Amino acid sequence: MKNLHYKLILVLSLSFIGCKEETESTGEETSNTNEITVTRQQFESSGMKIGTFETLEFPEIVQTTGEIDVPPENRAVINAFVGGYVKRNPLLVGDDVKKGQPLITLENPDYIEIQQQYLEVAEQLKYLKAEFDRQQTLFEEKVTSEKKFLQAESDYRRNMAMYNGLRQKLQMLNISPSLVEQGKITSEITIYSPISGSITAVDVSKGMFVTAQDRIMEIVEKEHMHLELIAFEKDVMQIKKGQEIIFKTPEGNSNSFSGEVYLVGKAIDRQSRTVLIHGHLPDSLVEKLTVGMFVEAGIVTNKTKQQALPEEAVIEQEGFSYVLHLLGEENGNYIFQKKEVRPAATYNGYKAIENTADFEANARFLTNGSFRLIGE
Incomplete structure (x- = not known):
């Protein structure tokens, strides 16, 4: 019975010692969990840097x-006033053009008909103008009736309107009315650039027929x-x-x-x-x-001006943000403490820190290499 009592005391003693050693070991690990020691050789070989809070403007x-x-007004869509077949189209997207530079040449028999109409109206206008002048003189001399005078005036003015309209149409087609009146008729028209710029789109190719509604190209x-x-x-x-x-x-x-x-x-x-x-x-x-x-x-x-650290100094881990705060140096080694921070805005490679009051005024931090150490 005495031996049994002795054995029981021995077992309880060993259990107590084991629990005490486990508690002491856990306590030492907890107290040092947030401290990291870096040798000078590790610090220099890894290119680590130490910095302080910087006052920066955050927008x-x-x-x-x-x-x-x-x-x-600085964008031009090129169209044809009267449709035609593309005869020459030498420009490509990206080409620079000057105002008034030829862009594309179209060909169509309809252009000839417009010029013929203009010539006919121009010739008829000469006759009607002469007749109007004659009837006006006769009317003023009371030789002819007012009816004949008014009819001559009406014919002349109606023809003049047609003449001016066709002349304007030729000018819109970049066909010279003066050359047409000289008998120089062409089946081609050339479209010129209304602005200086770069060609951003070309929607036609040689031989293609384009209507007045089709976009030929765009200039910006x-x-x-x-x-x-x-x-x-x-x-x-x-x-x-x-x-x-x-x-x-x-x-x-x-x-x-x-x-x-x-x-x-x-x-x-x-x-x-x-x-x-x-x-x-x-x-x-x-x-x-x-x-x-x-x-x-x-x-x-x-x-606003805020206290900030480089982005590399702030590491996110399990939903929290941390920095390595330099506690001091011992025997040439750096002693850092892992501390939680509350980052705010990020701008131009820096993070604003809200809880700067948790640190001393001249606190120093590891600004390069934190990720590797905290990750470990």
Whole structure:
């Protein structure tokens, strides 16, 4: 019985010692969980850096979308006033053209008929003008009746209207009325560029018949390129002329560009509840952008100064954000503590930190290499 009592005491003692060792081990691990030691060699070989909070301006941004566009007067759609067959079409998309430069040549027998009509009316006009003058003189001398005079005047003025109309039509077709009156009739017309710019579309090919309703090509003058953005009704009150626009294009390889708000629309689209925003672009961007490009843009409505750290210094883990706070140096080693932070806005590679009051004024942090250490 005595041996049994001794054995029981021994078992209880060993169990107590085991529990005590486990508790002490867990407590030491908990106390050191948030501390990380980095040797100087590790620090230097890994290119780690230490920095402090920086006071930076963070913008308040209204997000919008839109496209690169030009004003209506800087975009020209080329049509034929009278249809015809494409005879010469030497230009391609992307070609630059000057105002007044030949674009395309069309051919059609109808052009000949218009010139013949003009010639006939022009010849008849000479006779009717002479007859009108004769009847006017006779009427003034009371030799002829008023009826004959009025008939001659009516014929002359009706013919004059036809003459002027056909003459205007020839000029619209870029056919010289003077050459037609000299008997020089052509079956071809040439269409000239109404503006200087770049060809953005060519919709015809040689031998194709185009009507007056068909678009032949489009020309865009890029000098007046601008941003045409769409903002939601709830954001309109924050947007004002002169505010900075920061935008990106899908083709821009994540590069951002800058513009400026020039006009804020006064009418709200009733279906989409949006407003058009017109933005100006610097001249340096004209050759880099293309009309019709889709853009994602932010309009800077306000700027506030905030304490921030580089994005690389703030690591997200299981829904929380952390930084490595430098506690000090021991024997050439760096001692960091993993501490939670509350990040706010992100801009230009920095994150604003809301709970800076949780740190001392000159707190230092690992600004490069945090991800690797926290991840471990």
